Each structure stands twice: as C-alpha cells, then as structure tokens.
Amino acid sequence: MIKIENLSRNFGNIKAVDDISFCIQDREILGFLGPNGAGKTTTLRMIVGYLQPTSGNIEIDGESIFANPIKASSQIGYLPEHNPLYDEMTVIELLAYFASLRKLKRDYFKERLDYVVKNCGLKEVLYQKIGTLSKGYRQRTGLAQAILHNPRILIMDEPTSGLDPNQIIEIRELIRELGKEKMVLLSSHIMQEVQALCDRIVIINKGKIIVDDTKDNLPNYLKKSRLLTLEVQGDNVDFSDFLAMYPFLEMEVFLQTETICKMGFYETSEIDLRKELASFIRQKGWLILELSTSKLSLESIFHELTEGEYSSAKTEVASPEQEEQNAHITSIDEEEQQ
Amino acid sequence: MTTVFTIAKKEYQVAMRLVSTYIVFILFLVVIGVFFSNMVFKIGQAELRFLFEMIHIIFLFYIPAITMGSIAKERQSGTLELLSTLPIKLSSIIWGKILAALYQIITIIFLSLTFFVIIVIFGEGIDYGAIICGYIGLIMVGFAYASIGVFASSFPSNQILAFVLALLISAAFYVLKFVLPLLPFRVLPVVQYLSFDYHLSSFLKGVIDTRDILFFLGVTVIFALLAQFNLQSRNLMQER
Numbered sequence: 190m191i192k193i194e195n196l197s198r199n200f201g202n203i204k205a206v207d208d209i210s211f212c213i214q215d216r217e218i219l220g221f222l223g224p225n226g227a228g229k230t231t232t233l234r235m236i237v238g239y240l241q242p243t244s245g246n247i248e249i250d251g252e253s254i255f256a257n258p259i260k261a262s263s264q265i266g267y268l269p270e271h272n273p274l275y276d277e278m279t280v281i282e283l284l285a286y287f288a289s290l291r292k293l294k295r296d297y298f299k300e301r302l303d304y305v306v307k308n309c310g311l312k313e314v315l316y317q318k319i320g321t322l323s324k325g326y327r328q329r330t331g332l333a334q335a336i337l338h339n340p341r342i343l344i345m346d347e348p349t350s351g352l353d354p355n356q357i358i359e360i361r362e363l364i365r366e367l368g369k370e371k372m373v374l375l376s377s378h379i380m381q382e383v384q385a386l387c388d389r390i391v392i393i394n395k396g397k398i399i400v401d402d403t404k405d406n407l408p409n410y411l412k413k414s415r416l417l418t419l420e421v422q423g424d425n426v427d428f429s430d431f432l433a434m435y436p437f438l439e440m441e442v443f444l445q446t447e448t449i450c451k452m453g454f455y456e457t458s459e460i461d462l463r464k465e466l467a468s469f470i471r472q473k474g475w476l477i478l479e480l481s482t483s484k485l486s487l488e489s490i491f492h493e494l495t496e497g498e499y500s501s502a503k504t505e506v507a508s509p510e511q512e513e514q515n516a517h518i519t520s521i522d523e524e525e526q527q
Numbered sequence: 528m529t530t531v532f533t534i535a536k537k538e539y540q541v542a543m544r545l546v547s548t549y550i551v552f553i554l555f556l557v558v559i560g561v562f563f564s565n566m567v568f569k570i571g572q573a574e575l576r577f578l579f580e581m582i583h584i585i586f587l588f589y590i591p592a593i594t595m596g597s598i599a600k601e602r603q604s605g606t607l608e609l610l611s612t613l614p615i616k617l618s619s620i621i622w623g624k625i626l627a628a629l630y631q632i633i634t635i636i637f638l639s640l641t642f643f644v645i646i647v648i649f650g651e652g653i654d655y656g657a658i659i660c661g662y663i664g665l666i667m668v669g670f671a672y673a674s675i676g677v678f679a680s681s682f683p684s685n686q687i688l689a690f691v692l693a694l695l696i697s698a699a700f701y702v703l704k705f706v707l708p709l710l711p712f713r714v715l716p717v718v719q720y721l722s723f724d725y726h727l728s729s730f731l732k733g734v735i736d737t738r739d740i741l742f743f744l745g746v747t748v749i750f751a752l753l754a755q756f757n758l759q760s761r762n763l764m765q766e767r
Contacts, residue, residue: 237612241759263614273605277541289533290613334609 196245205231207396218368220387221376224495228396229376237267266340272331276320291338305333324351343373380488394495416483417454423475426450431469530615534623539630563642579661591693594676595686597624621754628673657733664730667743674750681754
C-alpha cells in the first residue's frame with residue numbers, strides 16, 4: 190500500500206500541490222484525474238522520488254520512501270509524461286541499459302525481455318533507433334521500460350497519449366492485466382480511459398484533492414448528477430408550480446411546441462422525483478410521452494467539479510443533501526488517514 | 528560501482544556513434560599535426576612536450592564541448608527524470624558522466640599516439656619516460672576538466688551556458704600561470720598550487736609526484752561533489 194500524507198510542493202509562491210493525502214491499495218488501479226496544471230505530474234514525480242516535496246510524507250508499506258529511496262525506487266516502474274527516452278539508442282539497447290542499471294540478472298532479463306516484447310508488441314522495432322520510432326511504438330517502449338523489472342508499483346503519466354484507437358485498446362488491456370497483481374497509479378485527463386480502467390478515482394484541482402472515491406460513487410458529489418428527461422403533451426404546459434415546490438431543481442427546456450414540451454430536470458441521486466412529477470402531471474391533466482433518467486457521464490462530472498461550478502454551489506444556500514456532500518468531501522482526508 | 532561503468536559505457540557508445548565526434552577527432556589531429564610538423568621538421572626536436580602543452584590548451588575547449596550535454600541535455604529531454612527514478616545513487620550518475628568523458632579523452636589521446644610513433648621511427652635519443660609521464664599527466668588533467676564540465680552541465684540551464692561556464696572555470700585554472708609574476712610573494716605559493724599547468728609541468732618533465740596526482744584527483748572529486756550538490760539543491764531532486 191502506498192500512503193501519501195499531507196504532501197505539499199511549492200514552486201516559489203505557487204502551491205503546485207497543497208496538502209494532499211490519499212492511498213493506493215494493493216491490486217488496485219487508481220485513476221488520478223485533473224485538468225492541466227492541477228498538480229498531477231508534480232505529485233507523481235514526488236512519489237517516484239524525482240522531486241523533493243516541500244512537506245509531507247510518502248510511505249510504501251509503512252516505510253517512508255525518504256528513508257530508503259533506492260529500495261523504494263526498485264519497486265516502482267515509472268512512465269513519465271511525454272515519455273522521455275534516449276533517441277540515439279535502439280529499443281533493445283535501451284531495455285538492456287535499464288536492466289543493467291536495475292541490476293537484473295542476465296537470465297531474468299531475457300525472461301522479462303520476452304514478456305515485454307510480446308506484451309508491448311515491440312518485436313518489429315527491437316533493433317530500430319528510438320528516435321525513428323512512431324509515437325505509438327515510442328510509447329510502448331516507455332511502457333516496456335517501466336514494467337521490465339516486474340515492479341510491484343506502476344506509475345504512469347498519461348500512458349495512452351498519442352496512440353491510435355487499436356493501440357489504446359491493447360495498452361488498456363495490458364494495464365488492466367497488470368492491475369490484477371500490482372498497484373497502478375494512472376494519471377490522465379482522458380475520462381473514458383479512467384472510466385474503463387480504474388477502480389477508484391482521485392480528482393485533483395489546483396493542487397487540492399476534491400474527490401477521492403470509487404468510480405460508482407462519483408455522481409454523489411454533484412448537485413446535478415442525474416438527468417430526468419420528460420416529454421409531456423398538454424395545453425399550457427408550465428412547471429413553475431412544481432419548481433416552486435422543489436427549489437433546488439434545475440429545469441432545461443429542450444423543445445416546446447403548442448402541445449408538446451420536452452425538458453430535462455437535473456437532480457441529485459439521493460432524491461428521486463419521478464413519482465412526484467408523475468402525480469403533478471396527472472393532476473394537471475397532461476399526458477406523459479416519455480420519462481427517463483440518465484446518469485451524468487464521468488466527463489461532465491469532471492467538468493463540473495474542476496470548472497468551479499461545484500465550489501460555487503457550495504456558497505449557495507444549500508439543501509441538506511448538499512451540505513451532507515460538502516461535509517463528505519472535507520472529511521475525505523480524515524477518512525484516508527484512519 | 529558497476530552502475531558508474533554501465534552509465535559511462537553507454538554514454539561513450541552513444542558518443543562514438545555521432546558523426547560530430549569523428550569530425551572533432553579529425554580537427555584535433557589536423558591542428559596538432561600542424562604544430563607537430565612545424566616542430567619536428569623545422570626545428571628538428573624529437574620531443575612531445577610542446578605537443579602536450581598544445582593538447583592541454585585544446586582540452587580547454589574540447590572537454591567542455593563533450594561534457595556540456597552530459598546533464599543539461601538529459602534535463603532538457605527529460606531523461607534525467609527517468610534516470611533519477613532508477614534505484615541508483617545520484618553520485619553514480621555524475622561519476623558515470625565524468626568517466627564517459629574520460630573515455631573520450633583517452634580515445635583522443637590514443638589518437639595522438641600517431642605523432643609518438645612518428646617520433647619513435649624518425650627520432651633519436653627520445654626520453655620515453657617523459658613522454659609516458661606526459662600522457663599520464665594529460666589524462667589526469669583531463670579527468671579534472673571533465674569533472675568541471677559535468678559540474679557546469681549540472682546547472683538548470685542550456686548546453687551553451689554549460690559550455691561557457693566550463694570553459695571559464697577551466698580557463699581560470701589554466702591562466703593562473705600567467706598571473707603568477709604579477710602576484711605578491713606571500714600568496715604566490717597558494718596560487719601556484721592551484722595552477723593546473725604547474726602540476727602538469729612536473730609530469731611533462733617525467734616526474735610522477737603523488738602530490739600532483741592527489742591534486743588532480745582532489746579537484747575532480749570536489750567538482751563532482753559540487754555537481755551532486757547542485758542537483759540536490761533548490762530541492763530539485765531527492766537525495767539518494
């Protein structure tokens with residue numbers, strides 16, 4: 190287990206990472222999400238031992254990485270952002286170089302080489318210079334380098350950037366496979382990727398963690414987490430009375446003709462207003478043509494959480510549900526430490 | 528320790544693949560050759576001492592040029608991030624880079640053996656001891672310059688600035704011999720002791736003095752430590 194406690198890093202006056210705490214469990218793929226400049230890469234660099242934190246601690250299995258950095262880094266495989274590699278070397282030379290720096294035994298290196306060449310699909314380019322590789326192959330070489338020594342912990346900064354859709358599927362499959370026996374920390378701003386791969390998601394924005402929860406619980410963090418789509422037929426369709434009863438509800442009209450009105454209500458997942466809505470419509474004597482609910486995608490959750498809509502919602506006179514959510518978020522850090 | 532050699536070997540192999548390395552080798556041989564032929568065929572002197580002094584001057588430019596990229600280029604391309612997250616000591620990286628430069632220096636010195644062979648064939652009464660000592664002295668001074676070059680490259684800046692800085696520091700040690708006559712008698716021994724030329728000259732005379740070897744090794748170690756300190760300062764990198 191990797192435990193990150195009160196980690197901060199300043200660059201001059203800029204707080205790139207501001208007092209964050211979270212954990213990565215064994216056999217877990219953790220998605221580390223955030224917009225550009227949120228502090229993702231800085232955090233990853235501190236975990237892998239490249240950047241010195243201003244304050245805070247990082248522990249692997251209860252042992253601080255600062256106490257024995259060599260031991261810590263021997264357990265970590267790291268794929269940095271932009272995937273820097275030695276362009277003048279061939280793929281096999283690079284892998285052999287890293288193997289000897291990691292002091293892998295010759296037989297073990299051969300065994301692992303077969304594994305990474307097979308799984309990363311490097312057979313055709315093994316003797317090609319890295320500088321001449323296509324971006325996809327370059328990314329695979331970086332990944333091969335990261336998993337060459339069979340690390341317990343795999344840390345990847347945007348692993349599928351620059352790959353074509355087929356390659357993305359292959360690499361994702363590989364990551365998923367690796368996640369069965371390793372701790373994987375995956376940073377990304379591609380939502381589908383995180384949605385497809387990760388069990389748990391940490392969202393970071395402006396150096397602070399705003400969400401740390403399982404993928405399925407994410408919608409709970411929002412004021413608007415579900416969309417209730419409604420199509421009614423009737424004269425003088427008007428929902429202002431209904432909205433007056435539930436002031437936190439937001440309505441958006443998609444289509445309105447003389448007799449048909451199509452609209453959407455954004456609601457939280459704790460309350461279900463379908464019953465109330467149906468009886469309201471029956472009371473008015475209108476006809477329901479369609480009533481359906483849909484969960485908001487992770488993408489829109491991400492957008493809403495990081496674009497500040499969430500924080501502005503906090504300052505509004507909040508409904509009890511919202512207050513509960515706010516309390517939940519602020520208590521994440523404490524929960525993690527327990 | 529094996530890590531140092533692994534890094535040095537890789538750096539050397541990569542350098543020996545670059546066309547520019549060979550261009551520099553050829554230029555070096557041409558420049559040295561011009562001076563050599565002047566000395567041997569016009570003056571008719573069968574010694575290499577003057578040649579060694581020429582090589583020393585060329586080192587002032589050559590060694591900063593081969594070391595300027597050692598860390599600065601890795602930082603620029605991002606591979607330093609990769610390298611410093613491997614389970615290796617920071618000092619191994621620095622010594623690996625210094626050793627790689629030393630390999631190149633030894634290669635270029637080896638090439639200059641051409642002139643030694645010519646002297647052996649055509650010359651008479653050659654002081655072999657002085658020539659062998661001279662080569663050892665050149666390797667020692669090259670080692671110290673390599674360390675200065677890697678130190679200059681460890682600043683977070685670009686390669687050109689690293690080159691200029693390495694040249695300035697190296698030249699400072701070199702030009703001390705010219706300022707000696709201008710100095711008061713009291714500080715003279717101290718400044719003289721710091722002069723690279725002073726220590727090299729006893730090698731060129733054919734004397735191997737442990738103190739001279741220790742001096743060059745001392746300078747090498749000091750700049751290697753400064754380079755390491757440089758990487759760790761400003762909390763750039765974690766200590767290891």
